[in-house]
Amino acid sequence: MIGTTTNGTAASATAPAAVEVEDLRKTYPGGIEAVKGIDFTVASGEVFGLLGPNGAGKSTTVGMLTTTVTPTGGRARLAGFDVARQPLLARGVSSVVFQDTVVDGSLSGRENLDLHARLWGVPAAPAKQRIGELVDAIGLSELIDRPVSSFSGGQRRRLEIARALVSRPRVLFLDEPTVGLDPRIRHELLDVIAGLRSREEMTIVMTTHYLDEAERLCDRVAIIHLGEIVALDSPRALLAGLGSEILEFRVSGDAPSALVALRAADIAGEDAFAVGARVTVPLHGRAASEALAAIDAEPIRISEIATRVPTLDDVYLNRTGAQLAGVN
Amino acid sequence: MSSTTIAESAPAALAPPRRARRGSALLTLARRRAMLTSRTPRQIAVPLLGPAMLALILAPALKKATGGLHSQIDYTSYVGTGAVGLVIPLSCVFAGLSVLVDRHSGAQRELLAAPIPRGFLVLGNLIVALVLAALQALVVVGLSALRGGVFHITAAGVAWFLGAALLFTVFMYGLAETVASRVTKEEDYVGATPVLAILPFFFAGALFPIAAMPGVLADIAKVMPLTHALALLRYGFIDPSGRGLHDIWGMSNVTTEAWLSLGVVAVFAAALTAIAIRVFSHSVVH
Numbered sequence: 183m184i185g186t187t188t189n190g191t192a193a194s195a196t197a198p199a200a201v202e203v204e205d206l207r208k209t210y211p212g213g214i215e216a217v218k219g220i221d222f223t224v225a226s227g228e229v230f231g232l233l234g235p236n237g238a239g240k241s242t243t244v245g246m247l248t249t250t251v252t253p254t255g256g257r258a259r260l261a262g263f264d265v266a267r268q269p270l271l272a273r274g275v276s277s278v279v280f281q282d283t284v285v286d287g288s289l290s291g292r293e294n295l296d297l298h299a300r301l302w303g304v305p306a307a308p309a310k311q312r313i314g315e316l317v318d319a320i321g322l323s324e325l326i327d328r329p330v331s332s333f334s335g336g337q338r339r340r341l342e343i344a345r346a347l348v349s350r351p352r353v354l355f356l357d358e359p360t361v362g363l364d365p366r367i368r369h370e371l372l373d374v375i376a377g378l379r380s381r382e383e384m385t386i387v388m389t390t391h392y393l394d395e396a397e398r399l400c401d402r403v404a405i406i407h408l409g410e411i412v413a414l415d416s417p418r419a420l421l422a423g424l425g426s427e428i429l430e431f432r433v434s435g436d437a438p439s440a441l442v443a444l445r446a447a448d449i450a451g452e453d454a455f456a457v458g459a460r461v462t463v464p465l466h467g468r469a470a471s472e473a474l475a476a477i478d479a480e481p482i483r484i485s486e487i488a489t490r491v492p493t494l495d496d497v498y499l500n501r502t503g504a505q506l507a508g509v510n
Numbered sequence: 511m512s513s514t515t516i517a518e519s520a521p522a523a524l525a526p527p528r529r530a531r532r533g534s535a536l537l538t539l540a541r542r543r544a545m546l547t548s549r550t551p552r553q554i555a556v557p558l559l560g561p562a563m564l565a566l567i568l569a570p571a572l573k574k575a576t577g578g579l580h581s582q583i584d585y586t587s588y589v590g591t592g593a594v595g596l597v598i599p600l601s602c603v604f605a606g607l608s609v610l611v612d613r614h615s616g617a618q619r620e621l622l623a624a625p626i627p628r629g630f631l632v633l634g635n636l637i638v639a640l641v642l643a644a645l646q647a648l649v650v651v652g653l654s655a656l657r658g659g660v661f662h663i664t665a666a667g668v669a670w671f672l673g674a675a676l677l678f679t680v681f682m683y684g685l686a687e688t689v690a691s692r693v694t695k696e697e698d699y700v701g702a703t704p705v706l707a708i709l710p711f712f713f714a715g716a717l718f719p720i721a722a723m724p725g726v727l728a729d730i731a732k733v734m735p736l737t738h739a740l741a742l743l744r745y746g747f748i749d750p751s752g753r754g755l756h757d758i759w760g761m762s763n764v765t766t767e768a769w770l771s772l773g774v775v776a777v778f779a780a781a782l783t784a785i786a787i788r789v790f791s792h793s794v795v796h
Contacts (some may be wrong), residue, residue, distance in 0.1 A: 210796070250622055251796045274529045274625035284616035286542070288549045300538040301624040303530035345620075 198262060200226045200353050200385035201247065206256035208242050208409075216242040218409040219256065224385055226352075231400035232389040233494060239409040240389035241281070244357050247387070248278050261352045274302070277346035281358040283338050287331035291322060291341050294330060295348055302349035309348065316344040320374065336367035343374060354378070356388035360395065375399060393494045405498055412501040417494060424453060424492040424500065425466040429473055432459050434483040449476045455500050462496060465489075535626040539634025546608065547638060553608070557600035558646055561593035565654040569593075572717075579719070587661055587748045590654020592716030594647045594675065595740045599682050599707035601646055605639045606686030609790075610696050622794055629787035636683050636783070643679040644672070651747065661747050670768060671746030677775040678739035682706075684782025691786070691793040710736045721757045732758050735778040738771035 201224035208217040217239045224230040232240045245251030249269040263271040299309035320340045360368040397417045405413040433440045437456040444450035454463040470489045569589035578585030612618040714736035720728045731737045741754030752764035759767040
């Protein structure tokens with residue numbers, strides 16, 4: 183596993199893994215390799231993020247884990263059940279909140295929740311109690327018996343999260359759970375999702391291209407680029423690799439050549455990178471003024487100089503040379 | 511909104527994976543479809559319009575204008591029964607449109623994530639299609655009776671009528687579901703409606719005996735499940751001598767002919783259901 187540290191595998195050595203992925207591949211007709219052999223394990227109770235731009239392979243990965251996409255190669259297990267050989271059992275231990283709204287608009291919120299409970303085999307009495315608890319918890323008590331078509335986007339998304347929880351899944355998949363929502367609703371939903379963390383035995387696998395979601399919610403993050411995992415560790419560990427401060431500037435002329443010169447002059451290390459005309463140099467404790475003074479001595483013209491704290495986008499750029507969409 | 515309340519709810523012990531019992535899962539899916547259909551009244555009323563006009567207006571008018579079939583069979587009830595051969599296909603085609611709506615609205619994805627065999631999504635919808643088609647067929651027959659249609663109802667006749675109607679509905683729904691799984695746009699599906707639901711009506715003996723058609727068309731009619739279904743519907747409700755069955759098989763024993771025709775419809779029903787499940791299951795998994 184690329185980028186895995188001693189923190190990169192099961193959080194608990196004794197609990198069985200909730201999700202196990204081994205050399206998982208997906209090639210679509212026409213030879214399109216959406217997922218090129220990825221490996222990761224998610225421990226029971228962990229919040230695991232798949233971070234990457236649109237088209238990176240996140241949704242295909244979740245599709246394979248939720249049995250709506252057939253893997254071309256490799257294996258995946260949910261709570262020990264092989265998704266290809268035991269799909270019904272794998273679906274029985276999981277629930278999904280999809281990126282797009284997938285509720286029956288002409289049914290009421292309660293009817294949608296009840297439908298999920300029945301399909302997942304939750305007995306009637308516990309289902310009724312559970313639905314009551316969840317409706318109160320998500321703040322939809324006054325709306326729950328109205329047709330879902332009358333709900334706002336944020337209310338529908340809350341309903342979907344509640345629905346996914348009705349069956350007490352061991353693995354909950356959240357596929358871009360806040361995309362398309364306004365900032366206030368996003369913030370509220372992130373609070374709800376953060377609240378799910380404390381639930382014993384529930385593992386959460388979420389895909390996102392929002393850095394703040396990944397940094398705020400995830401115990402570990404796998405950064406996916408063009409179907410491959412290019413980094414996998416806790417957000418803190420991934421960011422620590424770039425130090426506590428980075429220096430960023432625009433170069434007149436060829437940025438990659440400037441970067442080579444900076445490395446030769448021992449001003450930039452191997453983890454410095456250039457994207458377009460911008461060069462990013464992790465300082466690793468060095469003072470920015472000292473680095474700038476050293477750059478001044480080189481025949482390189484720079485502008486738009488800034489220092490800041492590194493983000494997961496910088497980790498992504500460092501590993502791939504490309505930029506994540508939806509950078510906050 | 512209290513996010514902590516969710517965390518404080520008593521957590522489940524590590525339990526085996528959940529699955530609804532098969533019968534319960536099917537009934538749940540059928541219940542869902544029934545609820546959605548009941549909130550879309552046009553899906554119930556629209557398929558009835560044309561056949562109702564046939565039974566109420568066209569059949570009596572044709573009988574008056576032409577003198578009927580010049581046999582002992584009452585033409586009003588003949589066409590009224592034939593109208594059942596139109597209401598069932600139209601009803602099933604409308605039901606198939608719901609599959610496309612489910613797919614495009616996204617609701618289908620939630621069902622695909624459920625721990626149930628994917629073929630159950632087809633069968634759950636079929637249950638509702640059967641109930642709806644049966645009710646609509648009885649409405650059309652009732653309208654025909656109101657307009658003076660003559661029916662000979664016996665227990666055995668009801669069994670033949672219902673058996674034929676239900677098996678033909680299974681066939682038609684399988685066909686509609688198969689087409690719905692194959693097309694991507696609702697416009698394409700609607701464009702297929704005349705071929706699926708209306709064209710066979712004119713070849714299958716709905717308005718006149720197939721023996722009145724040129725030989726090659728009559729031969730084509732004999733391999734269509736609608737032809738066999740209509741012959742059985744009439745055998746059950748209006749023509750105990752089974753003239754329609756005799757036009758197909760040419761045998762001396764009408765009961766044997768009836769069982770053969772029922773077998774034909776049953777084979778088509780089973781085949782199209784299997785095809786529908788297979789096509790659907792392949793279409794929803796990439």
